[in-house]
Amino acid sequence: MQWWCTATGEQWTWAWRAYPGVWLFVAAVVLASRWLVGAGAWRVAKAGPRAAFVSGVILLWLSLDWPLGPIAAGYLTSAHALQFVIETMLAAPLILVGLREAFDARHGVRPIPGPVRLLLHPLVAAILFNAVVAATHVPSVVDGLMPTGGGAFLIDASWFVAGVAFWWPVIMPAPSWRHFGVPLKILYLLIGTLFHTVIGMVMLAAEHPLYGIYELAPPILPIPPRADQQLAGGIMELGVFFIIVVGSGILFFRWAERDERRV
């Protein structure tokens, strides 16, 4: 039994496999969330945030576990891209949306320790996120890490953590930053994900498959590796763009609504 989904090079079968590391990771995310907001806060949470949190956790689990997890780890670049989009652009923000009110209720305006505050500064978070995105899409890094349990875990976990760091300044109430209002948040989302566009374009335009593990994997679909890579590029481009547009739209309309109420 493998503890985490890796690139095995074995023929794909639809026989279910257990990946206990995935269950432990998802459980750890739930426990960390509980620690962050406290058990009591969770009990009084409204239905909306609770649904967002549960959806985020389920999406995180589905993206990491069988079948998407192993397919993304060793068979299809497009599945890898889909997993990336789910982890960083859906699961991470949904979980934060679910925690937002409870976090606010528990911590209020209590100051956040310096190092954590620095990590959650929009500029630092954006740089960290893009650095992780860049590093984890370098072909030699992917080919080197995905065949090992530790390496594959490092990539998956870093995506989720970087996703949380990226969305934190936009969704969470603290730490608060002067001038970082809704217009800047929208700009932050658009500029902060520009690097995805570059990676997506590289995947779309590359003359050869970039990643050896997917190029040499036993075929799972009747599409050549380069077409699969182009599909991955499309998922990176359109998937992220769509989510950022929806996220920015939500931010804008809530802002406009608040403004209207004030008036």
Add this chain to the structure above:
Amino acid sequence: MPSDHRRRAVRRSSLAAGIALGAALGAALALGCGAEGGGRVVDAGSGAVDVAVPRPSFTLTATDGTPFDFGAHTAGRLTFLEFGYTNCPDVCPVHMANLAAALRQLPPSDRMKIDVVFVSVDPDRDSLPALRKWLDAFDHTFIGLTGTRDALDSAQRAVGFAPAIVQPAAPGQPGSEVVTHAAPVLAFTADDTAHVMFPFGTRQADWERDIPHLLARARGRAAAAGGGARAGRTTGVSFTRVYLVAPAGDAPAALYLVARNDGAAPDSITGLDAGDLGTASVHMSMGDAKTGTMMMHAVQGVAVPAGGVVRFAPGGYHGVIGPLRRRVTRGDRIPVVIRLARGAPVSVTATVITYADVDTATAAR
């Protein structure tokens, strides 16, 4: 090269692959190793393995049901040879897909100088239509061969590979045999020797980097031999008045020519390549006494006797290209490669004519 995954994949390709590799390497060492003059026939950094395997001669059955003499049909041409089976989960489809993708990047004039021959070592499950269908998913020009187990074993031994091992199906699971076979693809160049073989793990970029080197070797050989003749073989077949008749609609196009053999030895035309224009083959028109109509039959070879002349003309031998993948119009010039049994393939240029021009163009002079 990626590394662990690739190394594992190569390991996974089984004991027989290892034996085959060892045997081929042994042959390479015994024969003084790969490339002549101490240099490699491929890029110095290529992951291809140096060997020295003479182009073998074995006859198997092609997917159209006709006998295929590997040595005669591919002589003098850059030929990639793989032994595998269509139910192969990894090595065979990955090799074929990557090789096909690399070949698609070549200009048609280079592409038509290359044969890819896939020999199925699983004749019980790989029927000829099944093999053809599987290969067509990669490239319709790939040549598929199979035969009896004895013939297949001999063919594999001829290139230094251990014969494939077909492990019986698990009880209650008919058709689930596992075939353990040699994983590398042998690359025979114009000098009728495979100087390198490509192990599993060869990527598209590797193929694209190495194929021009292998083709350059073919060009060097052809030039050294006087632009057509293969070193060590006497042939003097030349072609003139090569015409392609523009068809109506999507119908196949007829190819007419005059072949003249000025050499001392007989030769025969064994095939045609029209690159991306369409599948090309040699046919003969024959009268059907019962119906009074003309019938067309594919032929495997057209003899060109020493000192003789053969005409491809209406009502007799002719080439058939198509269905055409692109429209041709009068005056177009189409590169065609004519394969010979003895001599190296000859590149010619066919001028496109219309049906109205046929009589004039093909009239005996």
